[in-house]
């Protein structure tokens with residue numbers, strides 16, 4: 001497995017992001033070895049309901065989900081940003097129990113996350129054929145399997161990662177990744193829903209992105225430490241405050257790193273320094289929280305008309321299924337809780 005983005009590629013992205021009037025860095029930069037480990041700790045936090053809710057849905061409905069995805073005996077699963085693959089393992093296990101032949105293609109920009117997933121699956125589900133790919137899914141198409149004769153395909157984008165993208169970007173990622181899919185193949189999206197869909201409060205969102213233990217703050221600041229390690233930057237991470245805001249107008253959570261003081265940061269790799277005013281922020285992540293109709297529209301745009309969805313009883317999180325068809329969109333059928 002090779003790394004996905006070269007050091008010079010990262011350097012140029014950072015130059016562009018820190019040269020903007022409103023400084024911003026792409027969220028995939030979080031995921032070096034330390035960042036992937038910190039994200040795993042986030043998924044175990046009580047406050048980070050996203051993983052817990054999605055896992056509950058997958059555990060409770062794995063039989064129905066697998067049956068809806070794969071009526072045939074062979075299943076090829078492609079997962080964007082698979083991370084440690086712990087949640088997806090529930091679906092893979094259920095598929096194996098139904099005596100299906102399962103091939104799993106996890107894609108991730110983080111080499112460390114992929115190695116973690118591969119080791120875990122080799123131990124827990126050795127019958128699954130795992131074909132990992134370290135890649136940036138915004139730039140490249142997944143490798144085609146050696147053979148796909150008769151196999152039903154599924155594209156998974158879980159953990160509400162689609163929320164990190166503007167709608168048009170998310171659609172472009174999904175279309176590129178599913179370019180070789182045929183009628184009957186499916187798309188499964190795990191989505192953290194807009195608070196208006198259920199009982200979620202603004203405070204639940206804020207706590208999920210700014211937990212009391214400070215793990216998310218460490219995850220956010222690790223981005224600066226990564227730039228110190230990889231690009232010879234001299235960020236003093238403690239001089240940047242972690243901030244998580246709910247942007248009501250845009251319907252998204254935002255994470256920022258806010259400079260506590262006026263300071264200049266030098267990046268040796270770029271031979272350039274960047275000035276931060278006191279209170280100036282680097283926008284490090286957006287997490288859109290779509291409504292159910294917005295997810296259905298996204299499925300449609302991606303070429304997988306909505307079929308069904310499974311949600312937790314409080315409607316905080318949903319797992320949505322769309323199916324590619326040669327005829328116009330299927331009617332929305334049901335919403336299961």
Ligand SMILES: C[S@@+](CC[C@H](N)C(=O)[O-])C[C@H]1O[C@@H](n2cnc3c(N)ncnc32)[C@H](O)[C@@H]1O
Nearest residue numbers: 028031081082083108109110135136137158159
């Ligand atoms: C929020 S985590 C979700 C992990 C896992 N799917 C889950 O639900 O727990 C996002 C994952 O996507 C990966 N990732 C983020 N941007 C990516 C990109 N552009 N290309 C490939 N992987 C990416 C990260 O390395 C990380 O493992």
